[in-house]
Amino acid sequence: MKAKHLFTLSLLIVIQQYFVGYSCAQNWAPAGAQWYYSFDIFSTTGYVHIEYVGDTVLICEGAAKTYQDCKILNKTRHTYDYLNGNYYTHNLGQEYTWANADTVFLYRHNQFYVLYDFSAEIGDTWELPEIYETGCDTIGEVKVIGVGDTLINSELLRYIVLEPEETSQWAIRGMVIEKIGPVSWYMLPEHEGCVADLLEGGIFRCYKDDQFEFQTDIVPYCDFLVFIPETIQDKKFNIFPNPATSMLFVHNSSQIIVQLSIIDLNGKTIFKIDNVAESVYIDISQYSAGLYLVNFTDNKTLFTSIKLQIK
Numbered sequence: 127m128k129a130k131h132l133f134t135l136s137l138l139i140v141i142q143q144y145f146v147g148y149s150c151a152q153n154w155a156p157a158g159a160q161w162y163y164s165f166d167i168f169s170t171t172g173y174v175h176i177e178y179v180g181d182t183v184l185i186c187e188g189a190a191k192t193y194q195d196c197k198i199l200n201k202t203r204h205t206y207d208y209l210n211g212n213y214y215t216h217n218l219g220q221e222y223t224w225a226n227a228d229t230v231f232l233y234r235h236n237q238f239y240v241l242y243d244f245s246a247e248i249g250d251t252w253e254l255p256e257i258y259e260t261g262c263d264t265i266g267e268v269k270v271i272g273v274g275d276t277l278i279n280s281e282l283l284r285y286i287v288l289e290p291e292e293t294s295q296w297a298i299r300g301m302v303i304e305k306i307g308p309v310s311w312y313m314l315p316e317h318e319g320c321v322a323d324l325l326e327g328g329i330f331r332c333y334k335d336d337q338f339e340f341q342t343d344i345v346p347y348c349d350f351l352v353f354i355p356e357t358i359q360d361k362k363f364n365i366f367p368n369p370a371t372s373m374l375f376v377h378n379s380s381q382i383i384v385q386l387s388i389i390d391l392n393g394k395t396i397f398k399i400d401n402v403a404e405s406v407y408i409d410i411s412q413y414s415a416g417l418y419l420v421n422f423t424d425n426k427t428l429f430t431s432i433k434l435q436i437k
Contacts, residue, residue, distance in 0.1 A: 152225060152227065152228070152305060153305055154197065154223070154224075154225035154230050154305065155178040155197040155199065155223065156178070156335050156336065156337070157178075157335065158178070158335040158336035158337075159177070159178040159333075159334075159335040160175065160176065160334055160335070161176040161177075161307065161333050162174070162331040162332050162333075162348040163176070163312050163313065163327040163329060163330055163331055164328040164329045164344065164345065164431060165205060165325075165328045166328060166430060166431050166432050166433060167325065167433075168364075169207055169208045169362060170205045170207050171205065171351075172205030172206055172214075172351055173203070173204055173328075173331065173345075173348075173349060173350070173351065174202070174203045174204075174218065174312075174326065174327040174328065175202045175203075175204065175349065176199050176200070176201050176221075176313055177199065177200050177202075178197055178198070178199055179198050179199070179200045180198045181195060181196065181197060181198065182195075182196050182198055182222070183195055184196050184222055184233060186237055186238070194238065195224060196222040196223060196224045196233065197223050197224060197225075198221075199221040200220050201217075201218035201220065201221065201326075202215060202216065202217055202218060203215070203218055204349070204351060206351055208430075213351075218326060221233070221257075221314070223241065224238070228243060228244050228245035229241075229242065229245070230242045230307075232255065232314070234256070234257075235264075239254065239255045240252040240253070241254075241298075242286065242298075242302050242307065243270075243286070244284040244285070244304055246270045247273065248270055248272065249269070249270060250269070250270045251267055251268065251269045251270070251291065252267070252268060253265050253266070253267055254266040254267065254268050254294070254296045254297070255296070255315065256296055256315065256317070257314045257315055257326060258326055260295075260317050262295050263296070266290060266291075266294035266296025266315060267290065267291040267294045268291065268294065268298055268315075269288065269290070270286050271287050272286065272301075273285070273287070278303070279338060279340065281305075283303050283306075284304050285301050285302060285303045285304065286301075287300065287301050287302070288302060290318065294318070295318060296315040296316070296317055297315060297317075297318045298312075298314075298315055299311050299391060299417065300391050300392075306330075306333045306340055307330070308330055309330050309342070310329065310330060311329065311330060312325075312326065312327035312328060312330070313330075314326065314327065318435075325433070328433060329344065329391075329419060329431075329433070330342060331344060331345055331348055331350075332348040344393075344419070363376075363379075363380060363384075363422045363432070364377045364379075364432075365432055368434055368435060369434075369435035369437045370410060370434065370436055370437070371411070371436070372410065372411040373410065373411075374407070374408040374434070375405065375406075375407055375408075376405065376407075378403065378405065378406075378422070379404075380429070382424070382429070383401050383402065383403045383424075384402050384424055384429060385398065385400050385401075385402070385424065386398070386402045386406070386420065386421070386422055387399075387420075387421045387423070388410075388418050388419070388420055388421075389418060389420075389421060390416070390418055391416065391417055396413060396418070397410075410436055415436050416435075416436060417433060417435055417436075418434045418435075418436060419431050419432070419433060420432045420434050
């Protein structure tokens with residue numbers, strides 16, 4: 127009997143050690159939670175800041191009224207316009223979310239939609255709502271194409287990999303990690319294939335709360351806006367067409383010689399060219415359809431980053 131008790135105690139210790147640093151229940155939008163996403167469109171660059179600001183209770187009408195405790199997320203866009211040299215701050219409104227042990231839900235149309243489901247299996251699908259008006263479909267559909275775990279800051283976190291269904295006009299793409307959300311996309315669904323260049327956010331930069339922090343290296347720091355030396359106040363970079371299929375025209379009217387690189391959603395540089403002084407054509411026919419970043423840099427400065435869609 128003594129040996130049996132010793133074995134049971136050893137087993138409990140092993141189980142306890144296995145689960146140190148790993149929680150089956152996610153911790154969505156805790157105290158101090160903040161997300162940052164790049165934003166680039168036409169002559170405007172900047173970022174979107176999403177912040178947990180409090181709790182509320184929403185009433186959902188249906189066969190019976192239901193009451194749900196929710197997290198309030200406030201959205202603000204900070205931008206700089208290269209054409210007029212002005213800075214802007216736009217309040218993008220609030221989102222209402224809640225989460226159980228596996229799933230984050232988003233409030234739309236007087237009901238909650240699944241935003242991320244970390245218990246999902248490959249092949250699972252769910253509907254995504256629109257987050258702003260486009261005049262297009264208001265509901266999309268996303269599919270799980272990968273699942274797994276990843277270790278970040280000594281925490282073992284679950285992740286899923288998503289892509290939109292073929293006919294869906296609203297999408298979340300790439301890896302989505304517990305607590306953090308999408309790491310190569312915006313937090314929320316963005317439209318695809320309906321209205322060009324009408325986007326609320328952009329590529330993920332970083333996440334932090336009172337106990338945890340995670341960031342990418344696409345910008346020097348989370349709330350990086352733009353670095354503008356006096357000698358390049360009037361710089362301008364453009365790409366045409368966008369979306370593109372075979373050839374991309376890049377126009378540099380900044381009078382600055384820059385390096386151009388195209389980066390996929392996994393952070394891999396798939397194309398790079400130095401000494402872009404004015405205009406250049408790039409053959410993109412060999413690259414897969416999807417979203418990419420076109421970065422204009424020199425040795426020390428990221429001048430701008432433009433989202434490119436290849437069809």
